Amino acid sequence: xxxxxxxxxxxxxxxxxxxxxxxxxxxxxxxxxxxxxxxxxxxxxxxxxxxxxxxxxxxxxxxxxxxxxxxxxxxxxxxxxxxxxxxxxxxxxxxxx
Numbered sequence: 001x002x003x004x005x006x007x008x009x010x011x012x013x014x015x016x017x018x019x020x021x022x023x024x025x026x027x028x029x030x031x032x033x034x035x036x037x038x039x040x041x042x043x044x045x046x047x048x049x050x051x052x053x054x055x056x057x058x059x060x061x062x063x064x065x066x067x068x069x070x071x072x073x074x075x076x077x078x079x080x081x082x083x084x085x086x087x088x089x090x091x092x093x094x095x096x097x
Contacts, residue, residue, distance in 0.1 A: 058082060 058077075062084055065073040074084055 065077060066084060
């Protein structure tokens with residue numbers, strides 16, 4: 001084998017080794033990104049479950065406030081942006097003169 005052929009083979013071997021190392025580094029990066037995406041998906045799923053629970057809780061509190069005519073509870077719900085009445089309940093009170 002000639003000297004030129006050995007140089008070419010050595011160069012190609014080094015290039016292949018570098019490509020293998022780059023492939024390993026990219027693979028490790030992908031694993032960390034996939035783990036982060038998995039955590040985000042889990043957080044989104046938990047948020048959806050909590051949103052459903054929050055809606056049920058608000059419904060129960062609103063029904064209780066209307067049933068018992070609890071002004072403090074109505075005020076708390078109103079401060080949280082929960083409208084218990086129809087359009088007239090959403091209207092601001094008349095200005096005092």
